[in-house]
Amino acid sequence: MRQSLARELSNLIERGRDRQLRLAVTGLSRAGKTAFLTSLVYQLRHAGLEARLDLLPAAREGRLLGAQRVAQQDLGVPRFPFDEAMLALDDSPPRWPEPTRGISELRLHIRYRPQRGGLLGGLGRDSATLTLDLFDYPGEWLLDLPLLDHDYLSWSTGQQTSLSPERRTLASGWLDAVADLDPAAAADEGELARIAQHYAEALRAAREAGFADLQPGRFLLPGDLDGAPVLQFFPLPGLDVDDRQRLETLPEDSVYHTLARRFAYYQQHIVRPFYQEHFRRFDRQIVLVDVLGALNAGPERFEDLSRALATLMQSFDYGKRSLISRLFSPRIDRLAIAATKADHVTPEQHVNLVSLLEALLGEPLKDLRFADIPVKAFSLASIRATRAHEVEHQGKHAPALRGTTQDGEETLVFPGEVPVRLPRSDFWTRQGFAFHAFRPLSREARGDGLPHIRMDAALDWLIGDKLT
Amino acid sequence: MRQSLARELSNLIERGRDRQLRLAVTGLSRAGKTAFLTSLVYQLRHAGLEARLDLLPAAREGRLLGAQRVAQQDLGVPRFPFDEAMLALDDSPPRWPEPTRGISELRLHIRYRPQRGGLLGGLGRDSATLTLDLFDYPGEWLLDLPLLDHDYLSWSTGQQTSLSPERRTLASGWLDAVADLDPAAAADEGELARIAQHYAEALRAAREAGFADLQPGRFLLPGDLDGAPVLQFFPLPGLDVDDRQRLETLPEDSVYHTLARRFAYYQQHIVRPFYQEHFRRFDRQIVLVDVLGALNAGPERFEDLSRALATLMQSFDYGKRSLISRLFSPRIDRLAIAATKADHVTPEQHVNLVSLLEALLGEPLKDLRFADIPVKAFSLASIRATRAHEVEHQGKHAPALRGTTQDGEETLVFPGEVPVRLPRSDFWTRQGFAFHAFRPLSREARGDGLPHIRMDAALDWLIGDKLT
Secondary structure (H helix, E strand, O other), rough: OOOHHHHHHHHHHHHHOOOEEEEEEEOOOOOHHHHHHHHHHHHHHHOOOOOOOOOOHHHHOEEEEEEEOOOOOOOOOEOOOHHHHHHHHHHOOOOOOOOOOEEEEEEEEEEEOOOOHHHHOOOOOOOEEEEEEEEEEEEEHHHHHHHHOOOHHHHHHHHHHHHOHHHHOOOOHHHHHOOOOOOOOOOHHHHHHHHHHHHHHHHHHHHHHHOOOOOOOOOOOOOOOOOHHHHOOOOOOOHHHHHHHHOOOOOEEEHHHHHHHHHHHHHHHHHHHHHHHHHOOOOOEEEEOOOOHHHHHHHHHHHHHHHHHHHOOOOOOOOOOOHHHHHHHOOOOEEEEEOOHHOOHHHHHHHHHHHHHHHHHHHHHHHHHHHHOOOEEEOOOOOEEEEEEEEEOEEEEEEEEEEOOOOEEEEEOOEEOOOOOOOOOOHHHHOOOOOOOOOOOOHHHOOOOOOOEEEEHHHHHHHHHHHO | HHHHHHHHHHHHHHHOOOOOOEEEEEEEEOOOOHHHHHHHHHHHHHHHHOOOOOOOHHHOOOEEEEEEEOOOOOOOOOOHHHHHHHHHHOOOOOOOOOOOOEEEEEEEEEEEOOOOOOHHHOOOOOOEEEEEEEEEEEHHHHHHHHHHHHHHHHHHHHHHHHHHHHHHHHHHHHHHHHHHHOOOOEOOHHHHHHHHHHHHHHHHHHOOOOOOOOOOOOOOOOHHOOOOOOHHHOOOOOOOOHHHHHHHOOOEEEHHHHHHHHHHHHHHHHHHHHHHOOOHHHEEEEEEEOHHHHHHHHHHHHHHHHHHHHHHHHHOOOOOOOOHHHHHHHOOEEEEEEEOHHHHHHHHHHHHHHHHHHHHHHHHHHHHHHOOOOOEEEEEEEEOOOOOOOOOOEEEEEEEEEEEEOOOOOEEEEEEEOOOOOOOOHHHHOEEEEOEEOOOOOOOHOOOOOOOHHHHHHHHHHHHHOOO
């Protein structure tokens, strides 16, 4: 009896020693993934020293001893370039780190002292280690999930109807090129490659113009697949789902069947492997959203971001989607969503920013709650670029921000109010909001550490329970 | 009985109709792979029209009807960019096509009339189709084959001794960086990444300087693996194979074991998959060699090319190598080796060029003949850039070449004699050979078609027997 108790205790200690958490960070491009991960690593590494993490109990109680980067598990995945990111921030003038492309990975050992009354603390252990695997991947990859619910015909017809007037203008080169393509004609490889290039250019132009709802995601970051037929398909205008029977009888080498084969290959060899090899192994996830950027870009982009986020969040809502749950059964047990760049509005607006984020994700959040996945919304600044000021103007006190623009000019700005709900048309006509892009604080200006807003709150939600 | 004969005949016809050949083209970088493939596709497509293919019987006899590009099989492999290559050649001024990176693929349907007396001809068929799958991959990948015979320790010690004085100078940055690295110390990810970057830079510098014997091959074209730990290893100077026992007892997180794990991962996930997924499925292979370029670059490069080719050819000599034959069992039944850019020497030197190529590949050729793999040596120019002239000088007739240099100057040159055997030291001191880089002929200068030297002879060896 005593022996079995000893064995149980030993198992418990072992499990404690081996504790491991896989935390994934995603967001659409320019949402701030690289800055978030850089700050996360920095803050944990400097816990108890320069890093201020008062909202993370283990840090506040002096039990967090720091973190060290160690060898990652999957040698075939690029390492998250933390050193390069810090070099950019420490440069003069300071620069934002280069955005990552594709997936990257980093493993941290976090040392901490368990709570006295806690399970491990009670065992008299001085310190414990949490192994934190961090993953960073483009949110655009999650936008490809709905592709799996389609075959080529249904996807093709769906894509047609979703083009807004401005997106149609940006895609005019492709629309011209595809107009005369006959689905029944024998496929000409060169012609399909040319039209596909127009399609990829239309997607890139839309991204440049601030749109987020872009499919297929890999067309924007082809990597080693550049020039491969799998990235050379596109929707066929004028198709109707009622044409299915007629289309199915077309010859195997027709334009229609050639594009359909490529679509199926993309599903099988690009979309599925990401879910199977990576996504379903994440324990926790944070989704970063550049709400302020979209607010600044006007109603059409804001609408588009809302649609893209709804699509993206479906990946986490596996309860409802039997196809996905059967295929991938992800094990994410906690989700955070965060509006980034909160330092670009004055502090009293942060509450509004969280409300707006929750409004933007209204439907997906309801689904997640129904699926019983704990989710929490934040506003944060991974790496602070401004300082809050108060300005007296005609006898009134007004909140303002001081920061350095990308051109190197030190400015004082009044960004205005963040709407607390999804903005109605009069918000856009009033143009009540002006977003400025600032560069990071210089080493001198930021002092010790890497100032942030609520990184500690996000950390507490994402890993705090593992540090007790 | 009659029915079974009918069935046999029908099978025969079917087999005829489905005939298929997988032809791979390789060579070290700048050997002329892209020009060769471009010309090959062009010549077959224009057979019976502008293309002159007198050494290919099917063409000479007017039975070759042309070729058409059709959809390739593996949608995940980049398509060989034939159209882009032709655009470059047709540009004004004409340019050599951009070199390909990694593997690429292209499928041709070749239409021909079977010989009257032949099997298919006897069946009264008007025309038949040969499906030709073309693959193009970097010869550098084959240089990685010997890695599979090693573990990290034996590879590491072997790489040390193979560095020539000039290679050591080119690698000095890496040698400095690695000098103080203790194999027993705990691995620092950042430090290993930095030293590995120096190592990759040393390889790139060596390639720029004209060296060919470079390992590991993927360090030169990392693609999507850029920044991944699998491409962050390097030899450890000062190790000795006798240290094995001591090294094995080092901690798992030591520099030594960390590098050894990455080496093993590289073997498993980079080298093997190429042989398993591609190499062993090739039916025929041509290896292109820039003999003239190496001859021009001096004895150390020439030696180095010889070593690299010996290594590269081992991939085909599977008979002797039980490890390889067990793992991959390639089915290559015919091999061609070709000295490219033959138009850069005067025509009477072509015989010497072939002799020199055979001398350069002396040992590998003996092994291949022993393994009973039919192999033939050629000198050729895929796309002719010069015209042969005869010049009278002091009453003597001397052969010369006329071409346009890369700077756009039209010149008359006397490249000199190609040695018929491996050059001895006095060849190098005499400097008897001067190689000029020419740009392609303009559209006007080249007239109809794409002039070449002995592409038809190479085609006859590689596919001629399938066109009877």
